[in-house]
Amino acid sequence: MESGSQGAIAVEVRLPCQRNTCTGTLQAISREAISVRLNKESQLPRLAPNMPVELYIQAREAAYRINAAVQERHNDVLIVRLVAPPQVADRRSARRYRVNLPVQITLNNVADGGRYRQQDARAVDISRTGMRLLLHTSVEAGQMLQLEFTLLDVEQPIRATAKVRHVRPHGEGQWMAGVKFTEMARVDAAWLARLFP
16 A cells, blocks of 8 residues: 555445444555545544544455544545554455456446446456456446346346446556445345355
8 A cells, every 4th residue: 555646446434333334535645644535425423533433445456454543524535544554354255256257337427417338348256246347448436337247158147236346457448346246136146146155
């Protein structure tokens, strides 16, 4: 984890021992402090200076858990100071399996007046809870995608809604994005769980 521009790295902010949580993107990071731009829909109770918080940051292939304390908040920007070194936290609830799987993606292009557009992508790994996608168009952390893919040449494709958890450039004109399934037919979820326990 380094200082400087981090791109669209997703951050989850939690209050210890509570279910309250919000999401945002990493703005800046140093050895002393972290700046997070909170998503507009995120809602946390008033964050007073020195209030303890936990941050979960997905950076490249590793996830980090950070104990911090609120330094200040300006509208949607939260600045916290580190109270302990970052710890690697493998928060995946399911094993990943390497695949080379075509995926059809439909996304809402907000910048283009909310028009929906489709693109072809490729899943490079999958679990019962999500997948890692190789894309030819950038997406943003927190963005919702509609996915359609087929497993084992079954005629009926699996359709799912997924949320982008993190994204990073991957060579020229390509991006790698980790997505988490948020909606899926019960029969498809059972099929995934059977194939990828």
